[in-house]
Amino acid sequence: EKFPNLLYLVIGETHPVVRSLKGEKYRNFLEKKVQKLKLQRNVKFYNKYLTLREIIQYLQATDIYVASNLNPHQITSGTLAYALGCGRAVISTPFLHARDVIQNENQGILVDFKNPQSFAKAILKILNNSDLKTKMEKEAYSSSRMMTWPNVALSYIKVFQQYSSLEQKSLKKLPKISLKHFKNLSDNFGIIQFAQHTTPDPNSGYSTDDVARGLIALCYYYRLFREKNVLPLLKIYLDFIQYVQKNDGRFFNFVNHNQKIDLEHWSEDAHGRAVWALGTITATKSLPQTMRNEAKVLFQKAILPTRRLKYPRAIACALIGICKFNKITPLPEQNIKDIRHKANSLVALYRENSSPSWQWFEQKISYSNGKLPAALLYAYLATKKQNYLQVAEKTLDFLCSITFENEIFAPIGQRGWYTLSGKRAYFDQQPEEAAEMVQALTLCYKITKQKKYLNQAINAFYWFLGKNLLNQVVYDEGTGGCHDGLGESSVNLNQGAESTISYLLARLTLKKYLHNKRY
Numbered sequence: 001e002k003f004p005n006l007l008y009l010v011i012g013e014t015h016p017v018v019r020s021l022k023g024e025k026y027r028n029f030l031e032k033k034v035q036k037l038k039l040q041r042n043v044k045f046y047n048k049y050l051t052l053r054e055i056i057q058y059l060q061a062t063d064i065y066v067a068s069n070l071n072p073h074q075i076t077s078g079t080l081a082y083a084l085g086c087g088r089a090v091i092s093t094p095f096l097h098a099r100d101v102i103q104n105e106n107q108g109i110l111v112d113f114k115n116p117q118s119f120a121k122a123i124l125k126i127l128n129n130s131d132l133k134t135k136m137e138k139e140a141y142s143s144s145r146m147m148t149w150p151n152v153a154l155s156y157i158k159v160f161q162q163y164s165s166l167e168q169k170s171l172k173k174l175p176k177i178s179l180k181h182f183k184n185l186s187d188n189f190g191i192i193q194f195a196q197h198t199t200p201d202p203n204s205g206y207s208t209d210d211v212a213r214g215l216i217a218l219c220y221y222y223r224l225f226r227e228k229n230v231l232p233l234l235k236i237y238l239d240f241i242q243y244v245q246k247n248d249g250r251f252f253n254f255v256n257h258n259q260k261i262d263l264e265h266w267s268e269d270a271h272g273r274a275v276w277a278l279g280t281i282t283a284t285k286s287l288p289q290t291m292r293n294e295a296k297v298l299f300q301k302a303i304l305p306t307r308r309l310k311y312p313r314a315i316a317c318a319l320i321g322i323c324k325f326n327k328i329t330p331l332p333e334q335n336i337k338d339i340r341h342k343a344n345s346l347v348a349l350y351r352e353n354s355s356p357s358w359q360w361f362e363q364k365i366s367y368s369n370g371k372l373p374a375a376l377l378y379a380y381l382a383t384k385k386q387n388y389l390q391v392a393e394k395t396l397d398f399l400c401s402i403t404f405e406n407e408i409f410a411p412i413g414q415r416g417w418y419t420l421s422g423k424r425a426y427f428d429q430q431p432e433e434a435a436e437m438v439q440a441l442t443l444c445y446k447i448t449k450q451k452k453y454l455n456q457a458i459n460a461f462y463w464f465l466g467k468n469l470l471n472q473v474v475y476d477e478g479t480g481g482c483h484d485g486l487g488e489s490s491v492n493l494n495q496g497a498e499s500t501i502s503y504l505l506a507r508l509t510l511k512k513y514l515h516n517k518r519y
Contacts, residue, residue: 087141180480272317279321316375343379359398370436
């Protein structure tokens with residue numbers, strides 16, 4: 001009466017065993033009951049065996065899934081698992097499987113066996129509260145991620161490894177490199193910052209930070225595969241960088257969905273990363289010369305503001321960009337002076353803040369940490385100054401000592417970071433941290449030839465594939481996207497630009513150390 005448009009679907013054929021014993025007695029009873037109550041428009045029966053694909057299609061079209069199972073000892077229900085996996089609001093009797101997967105009302109509502117009023121109360125509760133329904137859907141989807149096949153496989157491996165020593169041959173089985181979600185987030189202006197699950201959210205606008213990351217990733221990709229179909233996207237990103245650069249050379253970070261630049265807030269980090277991206281383009285010899293020349297002009301205009309940078313990560317980004325630029329356009333007096341100035345400022349920070357038990361640049365370890373030692377490694381390659389290499393190794397080793405536990409990479413969490421006088425935060429862990437570590441460790445391996453750095457880089461990369469504190473896959477091989485972090489109990493379900501590009505950068509960086517063509 002309250003919801004006259006409600007449609008209740010009774011889906012599936014009668015179980016063959018029940019039908020052999022009792023025929024269609026119960027179904028016939030239900031159909032007559034519907035006719036008697038004149039509910040033919042609101043209750044429909046689909047008396048047929050459904051394939052898995054059909055089950056999923058029905059569940060995706062459903063607002064509420066109802067499991068009315070009568071056996072309290074039933075240990076599994078396929079449709080209940082599928083309903084949770086589809087992110088549906090669930091109402092169920094408290095049989096064994098349901099009690100196991102529904103721990104609180106946000107995950108679903110348990111009702112009494114053979115109690116129609118209990119079902120009605122639960123259904124009305126959800127229909128009357130859209131916020132509750134949305135919360136239940138998100139919780140159902142989130143809590144069921146551990147039931148996806150990749151995560152189930154990881155759980156089995158974890159059990160096996162408790163009782164046997166398994167060789168890790170999984171390097172041969174890395175996911176294929178995919179630009180699918182990367183392109184899904186991109187449009188003819190740039191790359192959209194955020195996504196609602198996998199759907200781009202245009203209202204979130206664009207950031208120079210993400211576009212610069214994307215440019216670096218596209219350069220790596222093109223250098224490896226020479227696929228000309230990525231050049232138009234690379235040009236779109238390069239045009240974006242030009243769009244946000246003002247007359248004084250500064251790059252501004254945020255652009256809203258109407259393509260209006262926020263000129264009130266200048267981000268040093270975004271400026272530094274843009275310089276890194278432009279340096280990477282100019283150093284990528286396989287790219288069209290016109291594109292490299294365009295990047296060179298933007299780069300040279302952006303150099304002056306880099307000399308006023310104060311924040312360590314901004315300095316590190318700019319330093320990497322200048323080192324890359326210097327490889328292809330050597331200007332000893334200007335470039336080397338800038339490289340030494342920035343590298344010396346990082347070394348000075350290290351000397352000011354470090355101690356025998358705290359080998360770091362600041363009193364706090366926060367975000368994009370691997371970038372700091374990586375910048376000094378690039379400075380060493382450009383200048384051959386040993387103290388840059390020494391500080392880079394000391395700080396990278398220290399960072400590894402606090403972020404690797406039993407060969408599992410556990411980056412510093414953004415909920416509190418890690419201060420010298422406090423405890424480190426374990427969550428939320430960000431994909432950017434794993435990507436930065438992969439890049440820093442592989443570079444250190446390239447310079448020092450110490451195998452430990454390559455092994456740690458591989459372990460850091462496996463954070464994306466489930467070798468993490470939750471034993472859950474962060475990279476989504478189906479979409480080609482990456483979840484926006486690892487929380488205390490589950491992954492962040494959204495797959496935004498920063499996370500997706502971070503995975504791609506880590507994957508492309510590691511690619512050169514693997515032998516097979518596409519993996």
